[in-house]
Amino acid sequence: MSAQLAAYSTSTGEAFQFWVLGSVALIGALCTVFMKKAVHSALCLAGTMIVLAVFYLANGAYFLGIVQIVVYTGAIMMLFLFVVMLVGVTAADSLKETIKGQRWLALVSGLGFGILLLAGIGNASLTEFDGLGQANANGNVQGIAALLFTKYVFAFEITGALLITAAVGAMVLTHRERTERAKTQRELAEQRVREGKHLPPLPAPGVYARHNAVDIAGLLPDGTPSELTVSKTLRERGQIRDVSTEALNDLRALEQRAEERLERTEVVPATFRRTEEASK
Amino acid sequence: MNPVNYLYLAALLFTIGATGVLIRRNAIVVFMCIELMLNACNLAFVVFSRMHGNLDGQIIAFFTMVVAAAEVVVGLAIIVSLFRSRHSASVDDASLMKL
Amino acid sequence: MENLIALLIAAPLLGAAVLLVGGRRLDAVGHWIGTVLAAASFAVGVVLFTDLLGRSAQDRTLTQHLYSWIPVEGFQADVAFRLDQLSMTFVLLITGVGSLIHLYSIGYMEHDERRRRFFGYLNLFLAAMLLLVLADNYLLLYVGWEGVGLASYLLIGFWQHKPSAATAAKKAFLVNRVGDMGLSIAIMLMFTTFGTFAFGPVLGSQEHPGLAGDATGGKLTAIALMLLLAACGKSAQVPLQSWLGDAMEGPTPVSALIHAATMVTAGVYLIVRSAAIFNGSPDAQLVVTVVGAVTLLFGAIVGCAKDDIKKALAGSTMSQIGYMVLAAGLGPIGYVFAIMHLVTHGFFKAGLFLGAGSVMHGMNDEVDMRKYGGLRKYMPVTFATFSLGYLAIIGFPGLSGFFSKDKIIEAAFAKGGTEGWILGGAALLGAAVTAFYMTRVMLMTFFGEKRWQPDEHGHEPHPHESPRSMTIPMIVLAFGSVFAGGLFSIGDRFLNWLEPVTGHAEGDSPLSPMAVTLITTALLVVGVALAYAQYGRRPVPVVAPRGSLLTRAARRDLYQDDFNHVVLVRGGEHLTRSLVYVDHTLVDGVVNGTAASVGGLSGRLRRLQNGFARSYAVSMFGGAALLVAATLLMRAV
Secondary structure (H helix, E strand, O other), X not given: OOHHHHOOOOOHHHHHHHHHHXXXXXXXXXXXXXXXXXXXXXXXXXXXXXXXXXXXXXXOOHHHHHHHHHHHHHHHHHHHHHHHHHHOOOOOOOOOOOOOOHHHHHHHHHHHHHHHHHHHHXXXXXOOOOOOOOOOOOOXXXXXXXXXXXXXXXXXXXXXXXXXXXXXXXXXXXXXXOOOOOOOHHHHHHHHHHHOOOOOOOOOOOOOOOOOOOOEOEEOOOOOEEHHHOOHHHHHHOOOEOOHHHHHHHHHHHHHHHHHHHOOOOOOOOOOOOHHHHHO | OOOHHHHHHHHXXXXXXXXXXXXXXXXXXXXXXXXXXXXXXXXXXXHHHHHHOOOHHHHHHHHHHXXXXXXXXXXXXXXXXXXXXXXXXXXXXXXXXXX | OHXXXXXXXXXXXXXXXXXXXXXXXXXOOHHHHHHHHHHHHHHHHHHHHHHHHOOOHHHOOEEEEXXXXXXXXXXXXXXXXXXXXXXXXXXXXXXXXXXXXXXXXXXXXXXXXXXXXXXXXXXXXXXXXXXXXXEOEHHHHHHHHHHHHHHHHHHHOOOOOOHHHHHHHHHHHHHHHHHHHHHHHHHHHHHHHHOOOEHHHHHEOOOOEOHHHOOOHHHHHHHHHHHHHHHHHHHOOOOOOHHHHHHHHOOHHXXXXXXXXXXXXXXXXXXXXXXXXXXXOHHXXXXXXXXXXXXXXXXXXXXXXXXXXXXXXXXXXXXXXXXXHHHHHOHHHOHHHHHHHHHHHHHHHHHHHHHHHHHHHHXXXXXXXXXXXXXXXXXXXXXXXXXXXXXXXXXOOOOHHHHHHHHHHHHHHHOOHHHHHHHHHHHHHHHHHHHHHHHHHXXXXXXXXXXXXOOOOOOXXXXXXXXXXXXXXXXXXXXXXXXXXXXXXXXXXXXXXXXXXXXXXXXXXXXXXXXXXXXXXXXXXXXXXXXXXXXXXXXXXXXXXXXXXXXXXXXXXXXXXXXXXXXXXHHHHHHHXXXXXXXXXXXXXXXXXXXXXXXXHHHHHHOOOOOOHHHHHHXXXXXXXXXXXXXXXXXXX
8 A cells, every 4th residue: 555545635446445335334333223133233343343444544544454453353343242142142132112212312312413523524624634644654553653652651551551450350240259069960960869850861852853953842742842851041042942733733644644545534633733722 | 535524434433323322222232332433433533643644643543442442341241240140131121220 | 802792792692502402401490591691791791891981982993803704805704893882882782681681581481381492592682683783794794683583583483382473473584584685785785886895994984984985876875775674674664664563472571672672773773883874875864764753653653552562562662763763864963862762762661561571470461451450559560660661761851761862853853954844843743642652551551440350261360569580670671761861861971982983963953952852841741641631530441442543543553464465465466476477378388389399390300310321321412412512603603
């Protein structure tokens, strides 16, 4: 990239780049706000950040551009994704507002603020751009380093302290003290025997192997699904897939076809229904 | 093209981020919106740096990034511990701050 | 010698403390403790008096600084005493008459099981009264002033089981309070005007005129009028006279000591002591003389109609103090004579009251003179002493009252101009009426048929002479009544004694002293003759006749209580009611309205605090938007 890039007059290429990538950034920002799932929001935000990194590079901030990609998009957004994963990937938020008037107030003040900000920038008559040609003459990284370790060295040291504090703080916040000794396998087994419930291991999930099948409850002899067969985590997230009705209906149809083929008379005509529907 | 357009873009991104903070209830998304606002500011700093022809703006943006990293670490830790105790990541659930 | 002054007060104060704190175990000797300590105080007074006599006239002011009471920058109140000729006169009167009445009370209160307490109160009164006359500044005087008020209240209501006594005590206390308010306001005015209230700086001396001489007329008049209000309250002068008649509910020695001889003269003392202030304000002096003249006639008229012997004497007291106030209002012409009449009055009025007490003592506590009659045979000593007192008070030539009252009448005429004639005329008329009502008392009590009747328990009274502890004080006081006036007047002894303190001026009387004396004596004879015609020659009806309009009015104390009730009580009630109404509607309305509106507003504003962080964030963001708008607006402007 030439020093020309950072000068006042922008090339046609940069203008083209701005309009295309600027639209992408805006769309990404809007999607961040309005996507229902946190994962999607995070991905859109990552996109916006990458666009911003490109803009940094276009504005002569080569070091920041790289840092933006490596630290922000690479590290921080991944941290976000980790947390999203911890908290629950699929739990989609409802976008329905619960606080009365909150949405209107937010939109009105947002709109007003934006208009005022734009008007302020428009009023400021910012037409004189010096360009970074001279500042970046010895290389951008060298320039930043020279400033960072002379003029801003104290601030730099203090941010170092801040980072350490934050790391310790995060550890303190998320650390949970274990108040009792973890039970050994033997003790767990003895406890199971003492309680007398589920002496054998829990039953396996259903085995209609359409996909990973771990979230499909196994069926009891009367055809109802047993929640015990599904992992506790999935149960709490409400992610059990109940395929018992259609599976049983399929089975019924299969049996019926077999009967027809064997020319036997029909024994049970009714189709199965879900237990709760039947009880209604 | 006048580079001042970058500033307009930064203003728009900032406003979108701020509105998102106000509208969304999921703490993680709120946090991401805050990051968006910080990034918009960084863009403005970088453009200002170009405008004035010195690197101080970039230095400030750099510091913003560092502080944002620290903030994310602590903020996410708070969200995780909040989720642990309330089984929810909604900011509205933490509403004991009233009379 | 100065150090003895505190002892004067300390002795009775110690007595009061011992008797009131000591409790029942002192019941047997309590009255002797009280009497001995009163006599001790008198003895100290005599020692100091001889010391003063040994000094030159200009050197007779002793001061004793005991300690700094309120040592505040710019507000110095000391416990300091001043003994000069004026104080000395009072000290001797108070402790002398006081000791005699203590002695008398031993016999009079013999059957009262609360006698020890009575003597405690009497000693308390002596201490407070001495503090009043010995104080070297107005604030300390105020302490004594309140102290005698308290003692008076306690002693009037001594028989508090009688509702009438309790009510009378309360009435005296309340009416006195009005006067006390005047004194406190006067002290405050003094402090703001002069910056001090000590006698020395304010009143000055013969050589050095005090601050009072420099004050402007309006402020001085205000101070003087407030002092006069105080004097009216304590000395039962119009318009604060209503309590004295009811105060006769107290035991008779109390009436003699407090409500005849000493305490009620405190107002006269205050006016004479503050002579420097009154001299600077002729307007205030005029008011003083008017008050004195009106009270003089008021008391005399009331005294003519009362059948209760003590109330008749109370009217007389009021009237005689009216003379003193009148004299004090005349300025340097009259100060000395006011005090002289005060002292002689102290003797003969105390003697008369003690005589009345002696009569009551012999008559089963009967007070209605219509049920006496012909007692001279049964109580010869009482009759003799009472007669001497009677002759003294009506101004029989040669006796005490003659000298002192005559001087006051002369001084009133000497005031000059129309005022002089009016005041002098009032004083002359008062002298005639005095002769009338005192002769009436005399005739109804000691002469005529015996009219006594069995009381409600059927006990026939057996009039008898009182024990010696009661007759001795009466005899001593009778001597005073006879000789004091002559002793004081011949050679102008009293005038020379007191002049360095009060100052003296001779007025130019339109009448010669001889003429005044002759007129007074003539009027005296007329008064006595009228009374004899009505009560001596005809039998006195046991049941009071309806009487003329004036008699009926006088029996009701010239409607003083009705006036007070209508004007003050009703007026006060109406004022209070309207104030309560204003308070409830306006003040409470404003206060409650403000509170309610603030409460309502808070209730609505409270909803903003919903606890949702996002809500707070909206307000923050909105605020930021407003801030940006303001910034842009300022730039645009």
